[in-house]
Amino acid sequence: MKRIGMLTSGGDCQALNAAMRGVVKSITNAEKDVEIYGFLEGYKGLIYGNFTMLTGKDFSGILTKGGTILGSSRTPFKLIREPDENGLDKVEAMKQNYYKLKLDCLVILGGNGTHKTANLLREEGLNVVTLPKTIDNDLWGTDMTFGFQTAVDIATEAIDRIHTTADSHGRVFIVEVMGHKVGWLTLNAGMASGADIILIPEIPYDIDKIIDKIHERTARGSKFTILAVAEGAISKKDAKLSKKEYKEKMKNYKYPSVSYEIADILREKAGVDVRVTVPGHTQRGGSPCPYDRVFASRLGSEAGKLILKGEYGFMVGIKNREIIKVPLEEVAGKLKSVSADATIVKEAKMLGISFGD
Numbered sequence: 001m002k003r004i005g006m007l008t009s010g011g012d013c014q015a016l017n018a019a020m021r022g023v024v025k026s027i028t029n030a031e032k033d034v035e036i037y038g039f040l041e042g043y044k045g046l047i048y049g050n051f052t053m054l055t056g057k058d059f060s061g062i063l064t065k066g067g068t069i070l071g072s073s074r075t076p077f078k079l080i081r082e083p084d085e086n087g088l089d090k091v092e093a094m095k096q097n098y099y100k101l102k103l104d105c106l107v108i109l110g111g112n113g114t115h116k117t118a119n120l121l122r123e124e125g126l127n128v129v130t131l132p133k134t135i136d137n138d139l140w141g142t143d144m145t146f147g148f149q150t151a152v153d154i155a156t157e158a159i160d161r162i163h164t165t166a167d168s169h170g171r172v173f174i175v176e177v178m179g180h181k182v183g184w185l186t187l188n189a190g191m192a193s194g195a196d197i198i199l200i201p202e203i204p205y206d207i208d209k210i211i212d213k214i215h216e217r218t219a220r221g222s223k224f225t226i227l228a229v230a231e232g233a234i235s236k237k238d239a240k241l242s243k244k245e246y247k248e249k250m251k252n253y254k255y256p257s258v259s260y261e262i263a264d265i266l267r268e269k270a271g272v273d274v275r276v277t278v279p280g281h282t283q284r285g286g287s288p289c290p291y292d293r294v295f296a297s298r299l300g301s302e303a304g305k306l307i308l309k310g311e312y313g314f315m316v317g318i319k320n321r322e323i324i325k326v327p328l329e330e331v332a333g334k335l336k337s338v339s340a341d342a343t344i345v346k347e348a349k350m351l352g353i354s355f356g357d
């Protein structure tokens, strides 16, 4: 008999269900005596013992379904050691629930914050296997996270659609792309859709360089310019501020996000007609693309293999197209960002894309 606890934590993304289906199918196809405990709304479910018993049937027909059948929530790692409003020790509560249910292991699907807590649970003696989800693709130890390719498709389509209207009206358009503190999503969607300027957090921008690029395009007869701007994009000026100074600036920040600030400056300094489009959470929604369905299924299947062998303490990821297992302690707390010197950045520059640097 195997007793497996499962949870999805942090911001959702596409293919979470496909990944869980992969884990369950691979285990139940090999072993008949399996109990699956689905903890609801992420770590909250494990903390408060809120779970549902699942069978193989619950994982049927969910390969293409977006979101997560278990629900998700954010449980910030920095607060995990702090008691909840009723004085409950959250880490102790998670351990107690794990032992009470006599679980063999926990399968945890999540991004950066989730992996810090997963590693903490491992350090506390629980058996944990994790799967890397996030549209941001910022998890250390894996070349790719599931959800990312689907989000690239969605952000690309948003920028594609902006092209025609930008052309009709001869406008400058900013499309703001998610990605938290990294630029993978913006870089890939920007290149895929032929954006003229790509701004990512890892390469701080100079607004005058952006204006130069717009003017250069106008001089060449281009009626419009498209900027793919990461939600975490930052100017060179702001990048020089200390954490404290930056926090102070943000206290009185009048814009909903960086794109609106850039738009305002461009209107004022370059006298251009600018519009901002923010696809926002559509990038995380809906059905996973075929790549993510296959990728998440492969990861799930390999996680199932580890569980069947009783090998715990790993995240299943991909390196050079091979599915691999990475020790959790190597993953937790590290961010995978775009290097300013990355080959893909150099190639994009050779194509004439400006990074505003």
Ligand code: F6P
Residues within 6 Å of the ligand: 011, 111, 134, 135, 136, 178, 179, 180, 231, 284
């Ligand atoms: O981490 C995934 C992500 O979608 C980021 O790209 C974005 O910054 C964040 O989550 C949004 O979080 P929330 O859904 O809590 O607003």
